[in-house]
Amino acid sequence: MAAARLLPVPAGPQAKLTFEDVAVLLSDEWDRLCPAQRGLYRNVMMETYGNVVSLGLPGSKPDIISQLERGEDPWVLDRKGAKKSQGLWSDYSDPVPQKPW
Known part of the structure; x- marks a missing residue:
């Protein structure tokens, strides 16, 4: 097997x-993930950060990282019971349009 080669830095x-x-x-x-998958997600996100x-x-610490550090799920229910993502920075004022389906 050939050895892996690193690409040159531009x-x-x-x-x-x-x-x-x-x-x-x-x-x-998120709701479809089993506990092991959620744990893997947490580990990968924390390692990536x-x-x-x-x-x-x-840069400041993203809200999702703070939530994961506290052991919280990164997504919460809004007042109507619909899923609401906290996103990376929950104070971001430009909402992302929702898909119609």
Whole structure:
């Protein structure tokens, strides 16, 4: 079997990476995950956030990470009982349009 080769790092300025760029949000699928899958999701999200932080990029901690650190589910019910994602930053004022189905 051939050895894996790393791709060369591109020269010149690179775009800054943010947690938003690499986070995987599962708001619609969360209820369908078994406890082991939820645990794996938590571990992957926390490791991903740790990797982004290790790059030394400025930014505040996303709400979803704080929730996961407290052992909370990352999604809660709104007042009407519908699922509502806390998203990465819950104070973001521009709502995402909902799909009609």
